[in-house]
Amino acid sequence: MSQEKTTITNSTSFALASIVKDYFQLIKFTLSFLVVFSTVVSYLIATDYRNPLDVLLLFLAGMLITGSANAINQIAEKDTDALMKRTAGRPVASGRMTVAHATSFAVITGLAGLLIMLLKFNWQSSLIGLVSLFIYGFIYTPLKKVNSVAVLVGGFPGALPCLIGWVAAYYDSPIEWTGGWILFAIQFIWQFPHFWAIAWVAHQDYSKAGFKLLPSDKGPTKFTAMQTIMYSTLMLPIGVLPYYYNISGIVSLWILMVCNIAMVFLSVRLYKRMDVASARRVMFSSYFYLAIVFIALLADKVHTSAIH
Numbered sequence: 001m002s003q004e005k006t007t008i009t010n011s012t013s014f015a016l017a018s019i020v021k022d023y024f025q026l027i028k029f030t031l032s033f034l035v036v037f038s039t040v041v042s043y044l045i046a047t048d049y050r051n052p053l054d055v056l057l058l059f060l061a062g063m064l065i066t067g068s069a070n071a072i073n074q075i076a077e078k079d080t081d082a083l084m085k086r087t088a089g090r091p092v093a094s095g096r097m098t099v100a101h102a103t104s105f106a107v108i109t110g111l112a113g114l115l116i117m118l119l120k121f122n123w124q125s126s127l128i129g130l131v132s133l134f135i136y137g138f139i140y141t142p143l144k145k146v147n148s149v150a151v152l153v154g155g156f157p158g159a160l161p162c163l164i165g166w167v168a169a170y171y172d173s174p175i176e177w178t179g180g181w182i183l184f185a186i187q188f189i190w191q192f193p194h195f196w197a198i199a200w201v202a203h204q205d206y207s208k209a210g211f212k213l214l215p216s217d218k219g220p221t222k223f224t225a226m227q228t229i230m231y232s233t234l235m236l237p238i239g240v241l242p243y244y245y246n247i248s249g250i251v252s253l254w255i256l257m258v259c260n261i262a263m264v265f266l267s268v269r270l271y272k273r274m275d276v277a278s279a280r281r282v283m284f285s286s287y288f289y290l291a292i293v294f295i296a297l298l299a300d301k302v303h304t305s306a307i308h
């Protein structure tokens with residue numbers, strides 16, 4: 001009898017673990033975490049007021065809003081996800097989760113996240129969150145099959161979390177949002193070499209699904225690599241802005257310059273070698289870039305008076 005109970009318990013635990021895994025896949029947890037990381041860090045850079053509960057609620061709201069957007073994305077792309085090897089196992093694409101269930105989840109999490117932003121922080125940050133969710137779920141997602149301009153459009157919801165975090169602290173006047181727009185610019189431009197590297201590595205899968213995400217219709221070409229160099233180079237002058245506007249100090253300026261030069265170097269190497277291995281280096285390095293840059297800006301921030 002005890003063995004039977006153990007078997008039932010193990011089966012229940014396995015089923016629960018599978019459900020939790022499906023939800024993690026539905027919200028694209030790793031991607032969502034990276035996005036919300038920039039929201040929280042932007043908030044901490046904007047103010048010296050650090051109530052741990054506020055930071056936790058900001059993180060939760062960000063995960064709910066971003067998770068909702070990613071769920072909408074997977075609902076809309078369930079058929080194309082099923083065609084690609086790396087996405088065929090997603091819960092909606094594989095049929096493990098119904099569209100109705102995923103839709104209910106997206107609505108509930110989206111509304112919950114926006115409500116937290118509205119009640120705990122301010123209506124401005126909640127509105128920006130709504131705009132971000134809408135652009136990602138209902139403009140960027142369908143546009144991916146139409147034209148590579150989708151990458152430009154998708155860059156806005158990809159970078160707006162920085163502004164959301166800043167505005168959550170500075171809500172009195174848009175004049176005080178300069179720092180948020182600078183952080184937005186850093187993350188916005190960063191997305192181009194980052195995403196084109198991903199599209200380069202996954203080009204065959206994306207082509208099979210009908211996605212048009214590289215700047216050239218002919219796929220990974222010298223033109224694509226040159227675009228990667230151009231945007232990586234553009235990150236250099238933008239990296240000076242936090243220091244110029246007295247958001248952070250000289251140490252973080254040098255860290256940003258080193259990171260930006262490294263991205264340019266890797267992009268140039270991609271142009272020279274034109275291979276997947278070089279694109280993969282750009283892709284993985286861009287993940288480290290964002291984490292290092294934002295942590296450096298936070299550690300070297302110019303302290304301000306408490307806002308709340």
